[in-house]
Amino acid sequence: MSESLKSAVVGAALRLLEPLAKLLLEAGVGVGEFHQLAKRAYVNAARDRAEEARPNVSRIAVLTGITRVEVASLLAIPAGEEPVAERGRHRAERVLHGWWHDAEFLGRDGKPATLPLRGAKRSFVSLVKRYSGDPRVATLLEELVRVKAVRQRTDGQLEVLSRTFVTARWDTQGIGIVGERVHDLLETLVHNLKHPNAPRYERFVVSTEVEPRFVPMLLRDVSEQADVLADSFQDSLNDPGRSVRPADGPQDARRVGLAIFIVDEPTTVEAAAPGRKTRSQRSD
Helix, strand or coil, rough: CHHHHHHHHHHHHHHHHHHHHHHHHCCCCCCHHHHHHHHHHHHHHHHHHHCCCCCHHHHHHHHHHCCCHHHHHHHHHCHHHHCCCCCCCHHHHHHHHHHHCCCCHHHCCCCCEEECCCCCCHHHHHHHHHHHCCCHHHHHHEEEHHHEEEECCCCCCCECCCCCCCCCCCCCCHHHHHHHHHHHHHHHHHHHHHHHCCCCCCCCCCCCCHHHHHHHHHHHHHHHHHHHHHHHHHHHHHHHCCCCCCCCCCCHHHHHHHHCCCCCCCCEEEEECCCCCEEECCCC
């Protein structure tokens, strides 16, 4: 890799590390702890890059600049001590997914049925048991009601209002999802750099000159349109005709997804000289 490309990679890395550093500082994670995490990530990446059944400690040490002794120590960390990654959905998301797609919990019109709290078959308890496995049904329901994903009617029946659970929460699951989402986006961008002839779909649309008073209206309209698009993709991705249904043991499958997010940050639009376009820059 040329020095100019390496410099660009370093600049990009610093840019993506800035919001991560804010998260780490907020959580009380110091640079020493981050240094240990970074070394562990380097060792894991070098091990995966080699694609060997048994990791070569010497080769990993050369690639990463970490001593052989420390590489061996990092490789010896049990898999059970890896950060727990929720690949796709946490418990509440799985419950909502089942409510919207499992025929047992749909009405005759194909829409999610209203459910009693308890019951042997079609009930909220049986839904949670099938898709969550967490016995804390009351806690899960309380959270779903709190974020307005579910409503409890006056007759006691439960009605689902949203296909998704609000995940931007300062708790262990919410933080875990931050890691998963950033990991997925970065994996896609890096894949496209390395495989320009077979890229994964990725598109970013932005304006740096939106008048602030129009932002609430634009965010509302864009969010509503994005919800319609995301719901359509969710139905397509979870079509039973395209999904693996193992009957006699595990079967190979692929994890396929789509991410949509909104960017909103202040910028400054500088006055332009006569005959020239205006120029905007970030305020941070």
